[in-house]
Amino acid sequence: xxxxxxxxxxxxxxxxxxxxxxxxxxxxxxxxxxxxxxxxxxxxxxxxxxxxxxxxxxxxxxxxxxxxxxxxxxxxxxxxxxxxxxxxxxxxxxxxxxxxxxxxxxxxxxxxxxxxxxxxxxxxxxxxxxxxxxxxxxxxxxxxxxxxxxxxxxxxxxxxxxxxxxxxxxxxxxxxxxxxxxxxxxxxxxxxxxxxxxxxxxxxxxxxxxxxxxxxxxxxxxxxxxx
Amino acid sequence: xxxxxxxxxxxxxxxxxxxxxxxxxxxxxxxxxxxxxxxxxxxxxxxxxxxxxxxxxxxxxxxxxxxxxxxxxxxxxxxxxxxxxxxxxxxxxxxxxxxxxxxxxxxxxxxxxxxxxxxxxxxxxxxxxxxxxxxxxxxxxxxxxxxxxxxxxxxxxxxxxxxxxxxxxxxxxxxxxxxxxxxxxxxxxxxxxxxxxxxxxxxxxxxxxxxxxxxxxxxxxxxxxxxxxxxxxxxxxxxxxxxxxxxxxxxxxxxxxxxxxxxxxxxxxxxxxxxxxxxxxxxxxxxxxxxxxxxxxxxxxxxxxxxxxxxxxxxxxxxxxxxxxxxxxxxxxxxxxxxxxxxxxxxxxxxxxxxxxxxxxxxxxxxxxxxxxxxxxxxxxxxxxxxxxxxxxxxxxxxxxxxxxxxxxxxxxxxxxxxxxxxxxxxxxxxxxxxxxxxxxxxxxxxxxxxxxxxxxxxxxxxxxxxxxxxxxxxxxxxxxxxxxxxxxxxxxxxxxxxxxxxxxxxx
Numbered sequence: 037x038x039x040x041x042x043x044x045x046x047x048x049x050x051x052x053x054x055x056x057x058x059x060x061x062x063x064x065x066x067x068x069x070x071x072x073x074x075x076x077x078x079x080x081x082x083x084x085x086x087x088x089x090x091x092x093x094x095x096x097x098x099x100x101x102x103x104x105x106x107x108x109x110x111x112x113x114x115x116x117x118x119x120x121x122x123x124x125x126x127x128x129x130x131x132x133x134x135x136x137x138x139x140x141x142x143x144x145x146x147x148x149x150x151x152x153x154x155x156x157x158x159x160x161x162x163x164x165x166x167x168x169x170x171x172x173x174x175x176x177x178x179x180x181x182x183x184x185x186x187x188x189x190x191x192x193x194x195x196x197x198x199x200x201x202x203x204x205x206x207x208x209x210x211x212x213x214x215x216x217x218x219x220x221x222x223x224x225x226x227x228x229x230x231x232x233x234x235x236x237x238x239x240x241x242x243x244x245x246x247x248x249x250x251x252x253x254x255x256x257x258x259x260x261x262x263x
Numbered sequence: 264x265x266x267x268x269x270x271x272x273x274x275x276x277x278x279x280x281x282x283x284x285x286x287x288x289x290x291x292x293x294x295x296x297x298x299x300x301x302x303x304x305x306x307x308x309x310x311x312x313x314x315x316x317x318x319x320x321x322x323x324x325x326x327x328x329x330x331x332x333x334x335x336x337x338x339x340x341x342x343x344x345x346x347x348x349x350x351x352x353x354x355x356x357x358x359x360x361x362x363x364x365x366x367x368x369x370x371x372x373x374x375x376x377x378x379x380x381x382x383x384x385x386x387x388x389x390x391x392x393x394x395x396x397x398x399x400x401x402x403x404x405x406x407x408x409x410x411x412x413x414x415x416x417x418x419x420x421x422x423x424x425x426x427x428x429x430x431x432x433x434x435x436x437x438x439x440x441x442x443x444x445x446x447x448x449x450x451x452x453x454x455x456x457x458x459x460x461x462x463x464x465x466x467x468x469x470x471x472x473x474x475x476x477x478x479x480x481x482x483x484x485x486x487x488x489x490x491x492x493x494x495x496x497x498x499x500x501x502x503x504x505x506x507x508x509x510x511x512x513x514x515x516x517x518x519x520x521x522x523x524x525x526x527x528x529x530x531x532x533x534x535x536x537x538x539x540x541x542x543x544x545x546x547x548x549x550x551x552x553x554x555x556x557x558x559x560x561x562x563x564x565x566x567x568x569x570x571x572x573x574x575x576x577x578x579x580x581x582x583x584x585x586x587x588x589x590x591x592x593x594x595x596x597x598x599x600x601x602x603x604x605x606x607x608x609x610x611x612x613x614x615x616x617x618x619x620x621x622x623x624x625x626x627x628x629x630x631x632x633x634x635x636x637x638x639x640x641x642x643x644x645x646x647x648x649x650x651x652x653x654x655x656x657x658x659x660x661x662x663x664x665x666x667x668x669x670x671x672x673x674x675x676x677x678x679x680x681x682x683x684x685x686x687x688x689x690x691x692x693x694x695x696x697x698x699x700x701x702x703x704x705x706x707x708x709x710x711x712x713x714x715x716x717x718x719x720x721x722x723x724x725x726x727x728x729x730x731x732x733x734x735x736x737x738x739x740x741x742x743x744x745x746x747x748x749x750x751x752x753x754x755x756x757x758x759x760x761x762x763x764x765x766x767x768x769x770x771x
Contacts, residue, residue: 146337149331158552184462188335189335227465228466229463232387235384236385239384239470243381243384247374
């Protein structure tokens with residue numbers, strides 16, 4: 037599909053470059069505009085795989101220590117594999133497995149940038165990649181250290197099976213369909229450092245003190261010029 | 264252009280200026296690429312410092328995708344912080360206007376910039392939604408430097424070029440709102456690539472606008488001066504400038520109805536500009552499914568149009584004044600701002616990406632030119648209380664920003680496109696009061712100057728001084744200004760009889 041839009045764009049640019057008289061200019065601009073609009077729509081229509089069309093054929097579990105997990109420090113052990121109750125050959129199209137950290141509904145409230153949408157290319161539920169590797173028909177385990185750019189929120193883990201075109205064909209998650217069980221909380225790093233704190237305070241104090249210094253010098257100069 | 268102005272000034276030792284000046288030593292010409300003291304130097308200092316304040320105030324929005332995760336912000340928190348960032352300046356601008364009248368623009372602006380720099384430094388150590396709101400609120404106070412910049416330009420530049428000087432200084436300052444959408448992500452990625460974690464990199468990035476702000480304040484203090492003849496304090500001590508009373512200055516400012524009308528109309532050009540700065544990236548991102556990076560570039564281009572559109576407004580104001588006087592300035596202001604409203608209505612209606620971008624750019628040109636045109640009129644509303652009028656108008660701008668964001672863009676009452684259309688309708692309606700502005704000596708949009716004998720520039724500007732104050736000679740500066748403002752009559756200047764003791768004006 038991207039090849040078609042590339043072709044459309046290059047042909048329309050060629051149209052513009054070749055010299056023409058002004059009367060057809062307006063119509064050509066109109067054509068170019070409509071081509072661009074069409075190609076934008078075409079892209080969005082074609083790539084729309086919906087989550088509700090996927091089968092939940094994978095089994096995913098996650099284990100971790102008790103309590104609030106800390107980003108950058110704690111580890112989560114993720115296990116995934118094909119659900120054996122499905123007939124053999126279900127995974128014939130699975131080429132890659134992508135395991136992601138996803139926001140639980142409670143962390144999506146009043147935050148449109150984490151919204152769940154059925155169309156997967158608009159869906160913002162899962163924003164952190166744990167691992168993406170070729171699929172093998174074996175139960176796998178991974179110990180993942182929570183990365184330092186994960187924010188403070190409640191999460192669950194989901195795995196997508198991708199086919200050879202990198203499109204999602206199946207999924208599995210460690211929570212239920214309503215995303216209410218087996219959730220875990222992660223505490224982000226603050227990003228603050230003592231050196232930053234000290235620098236902030238020092239520079240602020242410097243600004244205010246230098247202002248007073250300037251005032252003092254002005255008063256002295258004014259008094260001197262009066263004498 | 265005659266050079267009589269310089270020849271007629273015969274005080275102790277007439278100072279030599281690099282530019283042509285009038286009897287108040289205000290420059291009558293504007294040379295953009297010179298930094299000669301004091302006029303052009305003041306210009307460059309004021310636009311650079313105002314630019315740095317805009318960069319600091321709008322430094323957070325482009326980094327919000329990272330900040331909101333670090334500080335665990337909700338959409339409500341972000342919206343509140345956005346409103347807070349522009350609401351602080353409402354009263355700060357009025358206070359700044361008064362401070363300029365009393366202490367001079369140099370000390371007033373440098374003090375404000377240095378006192379708000381800590382808020383920008385402390386943004387680096389914000390750790391919760393409340394602290395984020397507070398730092399954005401206090402950083403927003405720095406937008407009051409707009410008033411000191413305009414006051415300074417109105418003190419340094421005379422009638423024929425004051426619109427241009429004000430327009431370029433403010434336009435290039437407002438540029439900061441667009442430039443920051445490009446600067447901050449760049450600084451952030453630089454710091455992150457050096458090795459810092461995302462949640463630390465954005466904090467370090469805030470030191471850049473903070474340092475820029477601090478340094479620009481130092482530059483003002485070291486290289487700037489309030490008036491062509493020197494600084495307020497020295498002039499006051501040597502008796503060349505009278506120290507005025509706050510209560511009188513404030514009273515004459517707030518009782519001038521023209522200040523209130525301009526405050527309202529400025530809310531619907533500059534206020535709209537601030538609102539659009541806050542919402543346009545999200546609008547393009549959501550409506551047309553663009554990448555955040557692309558939406559950010561489009562958002563930046565709205566603010567970047569300021570580099571020519573606001574100065575163009577100022578230049579247009581001066582051109583209209585040359586031909587038609589103050590009436591020309593008022594007509595141009597009404598027409599350009601109303602057209603801005605019309606294009607805003609259209610922006611909310613168009614559904615395609617290309618058309619939206621084109622309409623947005625046309626809309627930005629008209630709305631920013633209207634800002635420039637407004638400050639072609641402001642310097643003439645009052646001489647004694649120039650600062651208070653500038654402050655009221657500037658404050659009105661921010662009130663407009665707060666109002667439009669609260670009415671049209673908070674929560675999900677209106678879709679963004681409906682909000683934009685309705686905002687356009689409100690612009691057209693709130694521009695109508697310009698019809699009511701009337702100067703007895705120059706006229707208004709529909710009426711010519713008053714035919715009564717008492718309607719001269721001197722009468723208008725001296726009405727701000729009581730006879731007791733005039734007896735003490737406190738009104739001399741206003742007298743000079745009245746004489747110099749005769750150019751606002753347009754081409755009719757020499758058809759009116761001049762008072763016999765007035766020096767012929769140097770700039771026709």
